[in-house]
Amino acid sequence: MNTLQQAQDAVQLAAQKMNQRYRLGYHIMAPAQWINDPNGLIQYKGEYHAFYQHHPYDESWGPMHWGHVKSKDLVHWEHLPIALTPGNDYDKDGCFSGSAVDDNGQLTLIYTGHIYIDKKADTFYQTQNIAVSQDGVNFTKVVENAVIPEPPADSSHHFRDPKVWKHENNWYMILGNSTKDMVGRVILYRSTDLRQWDYIGVLAQSDGSLGFMWECPDFFELNGKHILLFSPQGMEKQGDLYNNLFQTGYLVGDYQYDTNHFTQTSSFTELDNGHDFYAVQTFLDEQSRRIAIGWMDMWESNMPTKADGWCGALTLPRVLTLSEDHKLLMNPVEELKTLRNAEYPALRNQTITTNYLVPTNEALLEIKAVFDLRNEQAVCLKIRGIREEETVLTYDYTTKKLILDCSKSGKTEDGIRTATLHVEHELTLQLFIDSSSIEVFANHGLATMTSRIYPTEERLGFEVAAGANVKELTYWTLNDIW
């Protein structure tokens, strides 16, 4: 069994050898090597903590550890020592995804232990476990582990990703799961002490159209409704929908704790329509904001940074709100304004008759643009490389589609993603561009698109295509937090 110190040394050594070309400037990443899902998001003793699935010995997925960062403002993050290493009987082959709670001042991580029966055949079982910390840095696995050693009798071996929260005097835990015949579902447990758990039953289950396994569930109240967020595996692509290998989306409904009855009042909706957005988790901060962070990659996609000694990042933190028609809106947290360096007001009340280039070779940018669409103008913004490369964002007024085309920005195949967005008169775009990512927030979070891009050329700036009626366009160069 490798110790925490060995894992720590391995990642530090790898950090010294990394190629920096695609390193992100203001997103959460490990110092080096592989990461995937965000875990254990929490504001604890005033500070924000984020953990993540981490393989400190390699740039590809392997035995999962929990990496750890913290921040005072959700913008400037600091690396902390690895929080969890696998190796006990109940988590021998990995500390998989999970969540964090503040249990009377004790920071408590609840995570899945992964144990292979036969690694080659990918047969395994999964358990639920706990680790605690007094200082928010050093964690001890509790003697009661595994606190849930096996799934209910009608379950498959997929039994992972505990999300725990408190309601009145009880702790609740939901888990990603599937039935014996592989129907995706979320199941619920209850406890008074986080150690002894009672199985309550199924919270929600696929009607047959929502995949074979629901990973990384989350469940919370927003505006009087209950939102079940999860990442289903195995959904079929339908036109513009479900174009990634796996999805992250939500159901809106009503929930009664006394009967464990979740009544779904809306159909499954993807939370983001970009290429790289998965395994999203949320937490409630001290300002009562429901904040979501996702993994900014997708399983089995092209990951060129593996050649550089690292792979994987988390999205910017986004505030979730529920619109009147029960759609989840996502907007970047206000604090991200503190990343802004110089401000460049580029255009105001202008109809663009020939393509207009805003020159800048900066890689870290925020762009805010407001377009007037009263005369049904087309809108097209291109992030330009000096020769061939471009990342193109188009709004098509006729089809009401927002289209992100990354096929000329390092996504060689399958470069296009589309979101439906109903705009009457005005389109507002807020874009965060980093060395190897783009996050698009359209009309105040009504549609969002998150994708990794891997430009090879020097950047030239961004271009507004002829035909647009620009009310306002401002951009900021952003600071590198690392």
Ligand code: FRU
């Ligand atoms: C989601 C996931 C989780 C699992 C973890 C393993 O991306 O597959 O279900 O806990 O990653 O790293």
